[in-house]
Amino acid sequence: MSLDAFRKETRAWLEANCPESMRKPIRSEADICWGGKNWTFASDDQKVWLERMAEKGWTVPTWPTEYGGGGLSKDEAFVLKEEMKAIGARSPLDSFGIWMLGPALLKYGTHDQKAEHLPPIARGEIRWCQGYSEPGAGSDLVSLRTKGELEDDHYIVNGQKVWTSYADKSDWIFALVRTEADAPKYNGISFLLIDMDQPGVSTKPIKLISGKSPFCETFFDDAKALTKNRLGEAGQGWEIAKYLLSHERAGIVSEAAFGGLNPVTAAHQSGEVEEDGRLSDPILRGDVARLTIDGLAFDATMRRVKEEADHGEGVGARASMLKYIGTELNKRRNELNMSALGYDGLLWEGENEHDGDPARSWLRSRANSIEGGTSEIQLNIVAKRVLDLPSA
Amino acid sequence: MSLDAFRKETRAWLEANCPESMRKPIRSEADICWGGKNWTFASDDQKVWLERMAEKGWTVPTWPTEYGGGGLSKDEAFVLKEEMKAIGARSPLDSFGIWMLGPALLKYGTHDQKAEHLPPIARGEIRWCQGYSEPGAGSDLVSLRTKGELEDDHYIVNGQKVWTSYADKSDWIFALVRTEADAPKYNGISFLLIDMDQPGVSTKPIKLISGKSPFCETFFDDAKALTKNRLGEAGQGWEIAKYLLSHERAGIVSEAAFGGLNPVTAAHQSGEVEEDGRLSDPILRGDVARLTIDGLAFDATMRRVKEEADHGEGVGARASMLKYIGTELNKRRNELNMSALGYDGLLWEGENEHDGDPARSWLRSRANSIEGGTSEIQLNIVAKRVLDLPSA
């Protein structure tokens, strides 16, 4: 079918099937559908919208139909995206299963593994979380200590993971586990899919400086993981993890770069502008102007990289450059937001639900340059892989 | 004698002996007296002033009298400085012999070496230059290749030095030479005093991006250096050099920190100010204001360190911190001078003698963070010696 025909058809179908309330902009976290066994839908429309889209496989448009996907080509998927955007249709389903485990399963999974795990992700029946980092390990996945001992058809897993987002709400976790005790560091790690619905797995939320957070600690105490749920070969976990990290990076950047409060709006909110709209503090104005320039530059760079990709030029290690710039820029933007808000920005708790949001966003932004590989690690990658500078 | 009595006496003597013209501010390089065999005095007063001060040993007030010094205490020397400042008396003699070789000779020299070399320095009869760096070695004195072979009572020296200031105008050079071929890197270097008035020594000026410079390349081609002119033990050169580098650092900092054009004066010169004196460009104004703050801070820090030293708190490795801050600050000041001067600052050659001075000063300032140990090296020293961070 031609793209135009596909577009017409898609437009008609969306028009007919996307509930009105699902065409309204996301107002809060609650409006996002994460799915999972314990998911309670925010509304019937949210439920209906998920079911209809899942039926067409359009929760994961490019996945093969046999695994619950839409089997669309890259171009068709782009058209679908455009048409959804056109009517402001919300994403029917978001999850780490879609963003991260899915791609890994498609690349490294066996047919049986795909058949078992992909469809529930596509239908939003199983919610996944990621278990990489460990206390004291940070970005250094090599020194992981969580270990799995092989016992006939399964591994006995013991250890602790940290920074596992939404672990307390998830059904399964994909985790890096050291299974080959005597193998060299990088080759001793396996990528295991672990059912969290068992006594050996427990979670504990982490409180951040910005307040409540989706992050948890996750504990494995003689937890069971069937060998058939090991993705890839034993010891291939490091390779799979690296493949996934790049996906994660992209996510953080787009989150960091776009939307949200900016210092000029902030100054208008706090009344720190003159009649003619000029920022009252001339020196702050200069700082904001330089931020604007870098913001325009970063925005243009994201578009350029995309355009180049469309022309077959891979992003590669430049993703690290984008991650570094985008996150540092977001921190700077939040700092200047706070300066433009002045005393208003310092408010932490007040009468209104959204009191303290700017401060929380400002504090949360500090994590951007740590999560998904610190800025220092990104700079190392750029130096070595892009600039080809020698290692010490 | 009490300090007050000394002050009275000194004031009277200066009043009686400092020629009028020697009380005028230094207008140019030519007004500075460097001395040496080939020195031609800018004026009779310059000659008289040097002779009278040398006679009292006040060209080097704190050196022992037996070596041509004034034998003054630290406090007396300070009084002399104050009294000279009070009448605007110029320094009668400046030289690397006074600033650098002198201190080294006093610390490491034998009586005979002091007796032979210090008095001519004090009287301005012999001009010295420094020979440390070599092409491709930079701050890395360990990989020096200039070598000296022992032959009965002297060394035969072969090799090349670079960045030897005023070598083309100097009579003697104090140089680091590798004399112990088979000793470990740091221990193979000796500190030799070499008479440049011999066929084996030649010099060639270096042209800098800022134009003419006092720097030269100096070549040793079977040059002779008597063993009695080796300062310290064979192989002790590295230790002596380190001792001297700290002196050099102090010099560069004070040069970098004080005096010279500042962006506000520059803006007035180029007419980039409003009627009320405000800088015309509000954003440049902000950059200048932040420079002013750091300038005040650095100035205060130099005074604080001095005050602490007067209270017996050593400067130590913090000299590296001062060198780093002072030189980076001076570069920033020169950059903002250029911005404030705008097109005027770009002038390189014109009718007037001083055309292009701001640009030359701006370009010259780039060397501040390279000479006397690069900023990177200073940061390494601070990290290790002040912050006690471990080496890789």
Place this chain on the structure above:
Amino acid sequence: MTFVLNEDEQMLRDSARGFLSEASPVSALRKLRDDKDPVGFSSELWGRMAEMGWTGVLVDEAHGGVEMGYSAAGVILEEIGRTLTASPYLSTAVMGAAALNLAGTDAQKQAWLPKIAAGETVFAFALDERARHNPERIDARAVKDGNGFKLNGAKRYVVNAMGADVLVVAARTEDDKINLFLVDPEADGVERTPRRTVDSHVPADIKFADVRLTGDALMNGAEDSEAAYRHLLDAGRAGQAAELFGTALQAFDVTLEYIKGREQFGVSIATFQGLQHRAAHLYGELELCQSLVRRALTTLDTQPSQAPLWCAAAKAKATQVARLAAAEGIQMHGGVGMTDEYDIGLYYKRAQAAGEYLGDDAFGAGEVARLSGY
């Protein structure tokens, strides 16, 4: 001495460091926060500070103080900044005493200085009316009303207001000049709205609606009331800068400790040159900050006419350095630096709030330019 502490000041610093690390470590601030303390500071600690004689450093002996000067006050504030101690020290012992010394009548001094020295009262300053500090934009008005005044206006970010016995209010009189008034927070027409801020302090917004003041509420002991008002702000900036410097120093020390112990890829991250250079640079910034803070404090003591430039510069630099030190601290801590469990985040929050008070680095830079005539 301009920069080096004299013996009394050194003893004061040692005892302050010892006392605060024991009486109000960072956990004390956490407790105030978690208990949602209505006032935001501990009166019990305030009393003990008085027992240590800290509250009288800017009060002359005639009024029961020890009159050690701003330099000594800065020593105490630096230690307060190190431990993130929440207290009315700056607003009462420093700004309160300064306001009375600068603009108080003999009667007002008699009434309040001894109480300040004894730690028996808490002052809070109702100055700013806009979101960012701006000492010229004062619309609050005190109009003659019989022998007294009628006060109207709205003030922002009045530090320690919920625990205050006295509010010092900046308002314009009929001649349009800015004057300071002593106001009872319990008086009719005074409405305080507490604001829990990111640093777990509890400043308040305050509305003054037809508040009746007796004639002696006006602080008219100064020849030039506006000059006194500005000098008070200089004193406040120097004091806040000293506290910020302490906060910056401690954030730096804590971070150095952490990276020295932290390993990655099998090696101590403290060996990475990238981190070493940033730490060394930060050390230099702290040295610059210290010099400006000391200079501002001693200038207040010895050449008050020179204070405006140095106090503005010190506040600007301390704001920038404290925020940088804490931000770098979080980054160098990595993930754990983002958790509430570690203290570094609390330093970052405090640096933001204290940095904003009486003007941040941008405001200070503007002042420095203005005072330098450009």
Place this chain on the structure above:
Amino acid sequence: MTFVLNEDEQMLRDSARGFLSEASPVSALRKLRDDKDPVGFSSELWGRMAEMGWTGVLVDEAHGGVEMGYSAAGVILEEIGRTLTASPYLSTAVMGAAALNLAGTDAQKQAWLPKIAAGETVFAFALDERARHNPERIDARAVKDGNGFKLNGAKRYVVNAMGADVLVVAARTEDDKINLFLVDPEADGVERTPRRTVDSHVPADIKFADVRLTGDALMNGAEDSEAAYRHLLDAGRAGQAAELFGTALQAFDVTLEYIKGREQFGVSIATFQGLQHRAAHLYGELELCQSLVRRALTTLDTQPSQAPLWCAAAKAKATQVARLAAAEGIQMHGGVGMTDEYDIGLYYKRAQAAGEYLGDDAFGAGEVARLSGY
């Protein structure tokens, strides 16, 4: 396409890079400098640029050009920046053509566009009157005088003036509006004073004293002469930014080459993490710069109404990045970077001069704020 070069542009870049590296390597600039060339650029090279067809990229085919647009002009300027080529390309092929396209009468286009396309003329722009670029502060006046005008004024930093056949002068007419005039540099009352600048170029200061102009000297082909004047400045900024980006890129490449080869204490300095992080950061800055430059150029081609913001941003960023890249280059070279023998210093000098022209980073930031309504 907004960012990716089309095939023609790619071919153009490859041929430009090949040609310039052979016909005008950095040594060519050194020769002009050491010969104290009175004009500051090589007419012979200018002729060869015309043969390559570069001079007609902004001239339509009707007037003998190839009309490839600003995007293509930027490709050439980037290579000019890489080799520090001194030429009248920006002032003639870009700004000259732009001025005629925007404000020229048919007769003026007829007269000059073909000459520009053929490389038979050199344009120079007499715009600024103050030390820093300021497009509003124009005091030069052209008053009616019979059928013509009488021009008076003093201009600064007129690039390529000593080799120019035509001066385009910005002056106010009786209605106080800024207009552009075509002036013969040899005319009576025109006094050019050459200024050898730090980048070894030879701009001039020019005095216009009662210079008589015929009526057709006025460029009044535009509906709004001031809009045309401002759009011309946007085009100039984008072009200068493209050249600066090339200068920055080459300074960076040369420096990377150098540190990879340089050893200290027995190890390649390129292995030091301190340098690696700065180099990686600089790479990011260059990527940002490239995106803005490309965006500014293609915006001039496709959405001219959006050009002011993007051109101001591109010029500001290119100025900041080129200066940073060259400064870091000198520092990373160490001592030899300070010697005239190495090229990196020439890049630093050019970055300063080209950065100043038509507004530096501070000016550009101010424009961005103004155009963004704050």
